[in-house]
Amino acid sequence: MSEDTATVTTAAVTEAEAEAGPAAATVTDSGRKPRFRSVLDRMVSYRPSRSAGPARTGPVFQLAANESPYPPPSAVVEAISREALRTNRYPDNGCADLIAEIAARHAVPEDGIAVGCGSVGVAQMLMEAVAEPGGEVLYAWRSFEAYPILTRLSGATAVEVPLRDGFHDLAAMADAITDRTRLIFVCNPNNPTGTVVGEADLRAFLDRVPVDCLVVVDEAYREYVRDAKAPDGLDIAAGRPNVVVLRTFSKAYGLAALRVGFLVGHPVVAESIRKAYLPFSVNGVAQAAAIAALRAESELMERVETTVGERERVRTALTDQGWTVPPSEANFLWLPMGDAAAAFGEHCGRAGVVVRAFAGDGVRVSVGSPPENDAFLSAAARFRR
Numbered sequence: 001m002s003e004d005t006a007t008v009t010t011a012a013v014t015e016a017e018a019e020a021g022p023a024a025a026t027v028t029d030s031g032r033k034p035r036f037r038s039v040l041d042r043m044v045s046y047r048p049s050r051s052a053g054p055a056r057t058g059p060v061f062q063l064a065a066n067e068s069p070y071p072p073p074s075a076v077v078e079a080i081s082r083e084a085l086r087t088n089r090y091p092d093n094g095c096a097d098l099i100a101e102i103a104a105r106h107a108v109p110e111d112g113i114a115v116g117c118g119s120v121g122v123a124q125m126l127m128e129a130v131a132e133p134g135g136e137v138l139y140a141w142r143s144f145e146a147y148p149i150l151t152r153l154s155g156a157t158a159v160e161v162p163l164r165d166g167f168h169d170l171a172a173m174a175d176a177i178t179d180r181t182r183l184i185f186v187c188n189p190n191n192p193t194g195t196v197v198g199e200a201d202l203r204a205f206l207d208r209v210p211v212d213c214l215v216v217v218d219e220a221y222r223e224y225v226r227d228a229k230a231p232d233g234l235d236i237a238a239g240r241p242n243v244v245v246l247r248t249f250s251k252a253y254g255l256a257a258l259r260v261g262f263l264v265g266h267p268v269v270a271e272s273i274r275k276a277y278l279p280f281s282v283n284g285v286a287q288a289a290a291i292a293a294l295r296a297e298s299e300l301m302e303r304v305e306t307t308v309g310e311r312e313r314v315r316t317a318l319t320d321q322g323w324t325v326p327p328s329e330a331n332f333l334w335l336p337m338g339d340a341a342a343a344f345g346e347h348c349g350r351a352g353v354v355v356r357a358f359a360g361d362g363v364r365v366s367v368g369s370p371p372e373n374d375a376f377l378s379a380a381a382r383f384r385r
């Protein structure tokens, strides 16, 4: 097909749509477009939050995505460069070297590990393995925005249990379990509130979950936790075949762009989700970088320590400014400011600091480098409440 023909075809569809009006957008109109699953009608397209507005000049600080503010250590960059020379070859579909490295690092068996294209990719594979129309997926709300998206995509019904004062209400979550519940997310620490579920509470909750229902403890921010009450999910999962832990290389390990996450759990669960693996979806550069990052762990954990220190510094400074900021165990802080959230988000954007505002609820700000945090603090001080 020539480019001309392609252009004409596109234009024709657009014109026909314009003529037919809104009805042309329905999925039942099979004459002009593919039939899409009806779940897509209820989903919004992803809108990037990467703009501080067109009027602004000067530096823009990205504190909206909970990324590490630091570029990878040189050993990781070298591994990435080496692997770049091999990108004409398919990667290892089984991610054997990476799995061996993770198994050694966390002292867990290799057959209980599955890797994926980010931990969100692993969560999607879990959904494909256990969720379907008629089933329910249970999680606290507000929590990680990927949960409702993945749940809707799976066709299952989302059951959202409100947080209590920013904390998981595990008793209410246990009460919400039905015989249709297939999967439960516990985000620990919770994104965006930064709160943790304590070990005793989590164990008591798990005792109430039927063994045929899968529980996912999402520990994307595990490395930033300093509260001794918070459990290591790996210890908890070790004794419970229906509990799996999600970890990621996107945050503390600084590889957000490369998309590597993994699950640790019972071999039966790991195997079932390997069946749902999109072939080659963890690319070779990502595998090499993740291995190198594990080997550069001490350097990376020093940065985590800096971030934890900055977290406390920023929280104290905000409290001194008069803000209410609950303690956080992650690399972000939560400002529960209700109706002022959207205006505060826009104010920060105009000041060159991109934060994540949840309109009507609160604002999440990632802990960045010291200068980035200072820019945020000075923007916060200038906001007129």
Ligand SMILES: *Cc1c(COP(=O)(O)O)cnc(C)c1O
Pocket: 066, 117, 118, 119, 120, 121, 144, 187, 191, 218, 220, 247, 248, 249, 250, 251, 256, 259, 260, 261
């Ligand atoms: C950032 C984050 C992740 C990480 O997702 P990746 O796909 O591994 O980048 C997972 N869970 C939560 C709760 C997060 O906030």
